[in-house]
Amino acid sequence: MTEKLLEVNNLKTSFKIGSEYFPAVDDVSLSIQPNEVLALVGESGSGKSATAFSLMGLHRKTRIEGEVNFQGQNLLKLNEGKMNKIRGGDLAMIFQDPMTALNPLMKIKQQIIETLKIHNTKAKNERESYAVELLDRVGIPRPDRVAEAYPHELSGGMRQRVVIAIAIANRPKLLIADEPTTALDVTIQAQILDLIRELQDDLNSGVLLITHDLGVVAEMADRVAVMYAGQIVEVAPVRELFKNPQHPYTRSLLNSLPTEAMLGSKLHVIQGVVPALNKMDRTGCRFAPRIPWVPAFTHEKNPKLREIADDHYVRCTCYKNFSLGSEAPQNIDAEEYQLETGARGGSVR
Numbered sequence: 001m002t003e004k005l006l007e008v009n010n011l012k013t014s015f016k017i018g019s020e021y022f023p024a025v026d027d028v029s030l031s032i033q034p035n036e037v038l039a040l041v042g043e044s045g046s047g048k049s050a051t052a053f054s055l056m057g058l059h060r061k062t063r064i065e066g067e068v069n070f071q072g073q074n075l076l077k078l079n080e081g082k083m084n085k086i087r088g089g090d091l092a093m094i095f096q097d098p099m100t101a102l103n104p105l106m107k108i109k110q111q112i113i114e115t116l117k118i119h120n121t122k123a124k125n126e127r128e129s130y131a132v133e134l135l136d137r138v139g140i141p142r143p144d145r146v147a148e149a150y151p152h153e154l155s156g157g158m159r160q161r162v163v164i165a166i167a168i169a170n171r172p173k174l175l176i177a178d179e180p181t182t183a184l185d186v187t188i189q190a191q192i193l194d195l196i197r198e199l200q201d202d203l204n205s206g207v208l209l210i211t212h213d214l215g216v217v218a219e220m221a222d223r224v225a226v227m228y229a230g231q232i233v234e235v236a237p238v239r240e241l242f243k244n245p246q247h248p249y250t251r252s253l254l255n256s257l258p259t260e261a262m263l264g265s266k267l268h269v270i271q272g273v274v275p276a277l278n279k280m281d282r283t284g285c286r287f288a289p290r291i292p293w294v295p296a297f298t299h300e301k302n303p304k305l306r307e308i309a310d311d312h313y314v315r316c317t318c319y320k321n322f323s324l325g326s327e328a329p330q331n332i333d334a335e336e337y338q339l340e341t342g343a344r345g346g347s348v349r
């Protein structure tokens with residue numbers, strides 16, 4: 001059996017809106033192995049960051065249920081003191097915006113030294129030279145000078161390299177990268193992604209890579225989890241997902257990507273938006289309102305993620321007869337459909 005570095009079971013993170021709690025992450029289960037990159041992909045508002053923040057224990061005023069098993073313990077059960085020992089140590093995060101991730105009033109070297117101190121990684125007299133070494137490791141030219149700089153003196157790409165240096169300072173086993181290149185120019189993006197891949201290989205770490213960019217997924221991921229409206233709707237190895245996508249949401253996302261073959265033709269647009277937390281129907285297929293041409297009976301009630309091929313999981317039976325937009329078959333027979341899918345009383349056995 002393959003060793004699991006992280007195993008998340010039925011994670012549910014709810015935010016309070018008015019006097020009620022509404023789940024932004026709803027029954028999410030996933031796992032990551034050492035040296036594996038799992039991409040978590042989905043539109044804005046699908047719950048990717050809420051998942052990452054829940055794993056890191058960074059949410060306040062939320063209700064979090066489920067299990068986050070990491071190194072033999074459920075992180076959701078740890079108190080703040082114990083969590084602080086893990087966070088920034090074996091479990092580290094690269095944030096979306098390097099400017100807000102860094103302290104504007106502290107020299108770069110001091111920010112790296114702080115994390116070394118907290119985790120007792122190096123002896124006091126070695127910390128400064130190790131900070132410079134780390135800056136060098138993440139490809140910063142003249143690392144000794146940059147160590148003495150403040151964040152505002154650096155470019156966005158350099159700042160993100162510093163954030164990465166801090167994240168890897170204590171050789172994390174698991175790295176969570178939340179849209180690590182969104183705030184950067186395209187040319188810099190590729191360099192940062194290469195760097196993350198290289199460091200991950202060096203450290204043999206698992207990576208949870210959060211992105212809405214399918215190009216980044218194709219380049220970086222080993223496996224992909226597609227998230228929609230708080231739920232994972234499809235999980236598969238990266239090649240399988242791109243070659244053989246099943247869930248209507250995954251197929252819609254992939255079809256909205258420009259390819260050479262589509263030059264001159266219109267891109268597919270997914271109509272509508274991810275529903276607001278307090279406005280969503282939580283009993284059926286959450287993507288159903290955005291594919292209204294798909295007959296209602298092809299959707300399940302309370303759909304679950306099921307393995308449809310080796311290591312390939314899909315939520316809801318609607319994928320079986322889905323076609324994009326107007327190509328939708330108009331003549332599916334409900335009874336035949338049920339016979340074919342085995343859907344009885346709303347679920348597939």
Ligand SMILES: Nc1ncnc2c1ncn2[C@@H]1O[C@H](COP(=O)(O)OP(=O)(O)OP(=O)(O)O)[C@@H](O)[C@H]1O
Binds near residue numbers: 042043275277
């Ligand atoms: N602190 C909060 N209080 C209330 N609702 C929140 C809070 N944080 C996030 N949400 C809601 O939870 C849902 C998921 O948000 P989240 O930021 O996780 O999405 P995302 O997929 O990471 O999007 P993006 O790519 O834009 O960061 C959204 O409906 C969002 O409005």
